[in-house]
Amino acid sequence: MEFTPIERAPGAFQRTVTAEEIRAMARRAFGAGVRVRSAVELGPGSYNSAYRVDVGAERAVILRVAPEPARQFRIERQWMRNEYAGVPYFAVIAPLLPRTLAADFTHAVIGRDYLFQTLLDGxxxxxxxxxxxxxxxxxxxxxxxxxxxxxxxxxxxxxxxxxxxxxxxxxxxxxxxxxxxxxxxxxxxxxxxxxxxxxxxxxxxxxxxxxxxxxxxxxxxxxxxxxxxxxxxxxxxxxxxxxxxxxxxxxxxxxxxxxxxxxxxxxxxxxxxxxxxxxxxxxxxxxxxxxxxxxxxxxxxxxxxxxxxxxxxxxxxxxxxxxxxxxxxxx
CATH class of the missing domain: 3.90.1200.10 (Aminoglycoside phosphotransferase (APH), C-terminal lobe)
Known part of the structure; x- marks a missing residue:
């Protein structure tokens, strides 16, 4: 697997995950047989960590990983779960939104919420x-x-x-x-x-x-x-x-x-x-x-x-x- 994280200063809010964690999240989402070919961390977001992940599908997918719960402010707590709950209400612009392929809020794989989404055009x-x-x-x-x-x-x-x-x-x-x-x-x-x-x-x-x-x-x-x-x-x-x-x-x-x-x-x-x-x-x-x-x-x-x-x-x-x-x- 080719893994390209973003280099950040010590103490930066965003913390990248490891290549093995990405593989584990992909197996959880897509099955034990999935092969992760590459993962590239994306910028310039400032909250969730986001990766373009090649899982051998027709096109790459997006992996978004939330900050650890203890690092979230009160006014932004569980934002990823908030988005997941809100998606059906954005039906009015559904063609513009990424599709959620899998979400895991159990913290069984890593101690953070994460989800996979389709890659948007453009x-x-x-x-x-x-x-x-x-x-x-x-x-x-x-x-x-x-x-x-x-x-x-x-x-x-x-x-x-x-x-x-x-x-x-x-x-x-x-x-x-x-x-x-x-x-x-x-x-x-x-x-x-x-x-x-x-x-x-x-x-x-x-x-x-x-x-x-x-x-x-x-x-x-x-x-x-x-x-x-x-x-x-x-x-x-x-x-x-x-x-x-x-x-x-x-x-x-x-x-x-x-x-x-x-x-x-x-x-x-x-x-x-x-x-x-x-x-x-x-x-x-x-x-x-x-x-x-x-x-x-x-x-x-x-x-x-x-x-x-x-x-x-x-x-x-x-x-x-x-x-x-x-x-x-x-x-």
Whole structure:
């Protein structure tokens, strides 16, 4: 078996598995007779470890291995199981999703969750977009808008992550996420007082959050990094969507996609909105958006810590100060 892992610095969050572990996982998934010819670790993901594995089938498959349970933050616990539970609800974009071939959450082979999926067609969108003149990117972002809009039409019966915990009200779900984020920041030695202040404000203004009464499907991480596109096509077209592990039920305006769309270049934001639709513009929606921004900024702070991007962490505090200032003014 030819094995090509990614070389990482000591102490890096992602930990590769061994060639023998890959063989054992493949035997568990496809039978004792399977022959693993090669495995190549893929980048640039920052959470699960992913491998392109040749098992002698018509085409290679993807192996994704979750971090050890003890290394997962509260706000990202059991994300792989969360994605597995949520896949049926993404039927609206089923042709774009990888198919799950096998999943093993028993920890009998290794002490981590893992699953095998089909390999999506195309090239990673960041790579494909770099090969296109920026003036030709509009169809890609219009496609993102269409996909996000379709996902957000799916209705649920509770709020919160796909695999739980579930919440009867949206306010409960938002407060729980903010409190878990603060606790995670405490665990890694980062100041969480600003996140706690937002959580306290969310408790005081639960009635505003609870105006959202119909849970909708949220992807949680839909943007360029988790999309495949046709390589060499005259128009940049999306061919696949992956990494739905952050999926949850909530207010569409709280989805990561909406947060990032509001921060991207104006021409890309316009293209996205052409198909997704205009942003919510009521005073109530604008106030709720401040809580959503705080949720995302807290998660970004944790991710920057995990990736060792210490120079970028202070910016999250600057942005959070602005959110808190606007919250105080809004109420």
């Amino acid at each position: 090239v990673p969108a960041p790579e494909g977009l770099r090969a296109c003149p920026r003036a030709e990117w509009a169809p890609f972002f219009q496609g993102l808008g269409t996909i996000a809009r379709d996902i957000h039409t799916v209705r649920g019966d509770r709020f919160g992550p796909m695999a739980g915990p579930g919440f009867a009200t949206w306010g409960e779900a938002v407060v729980a996420t903010l409190r878990d984020t603060a606790a995670d920041l405490d665990d890694v030695g980062l100041d969480a007082s600003d996140v706690r202040e937002v959580a306290a404000a969310a408790v005081r203004h639960r009635a505003l959050l609870d105006e959202i009464t119909e849970p909708r499907l949220l992807h949680g991480d839909l943007w360029t990094a988790n999309v495949m596109m046709a390589g060499g096509a005259p128009v940049p077209a999306i061919t696949g969507v992956f990494d739905c592990d952050r999926a949850s039920w909530g207010d569409p305006e709280a989805d990561w996609t909406i947060f990032v769309a509001g921060r991207t270049r104006p021409e890309q934001r316009r293209a996205f909105r052409e198909t997704y639709g205009p942003p919510a513009s009521t005073p109530e929606a604008e106030r709720r958006a401040l809580f959503y921004q705080a949720q995302h900024l807290g998660a970004v702070r944790l991710e920057r810590h995990r990736l060792g991007r210490t120079d970028d962490i202070p910016a999250s505090y600057d942005e959070m100060r602005d959110v808190i200032s606007r919250l105080r003014t809004a109420f």
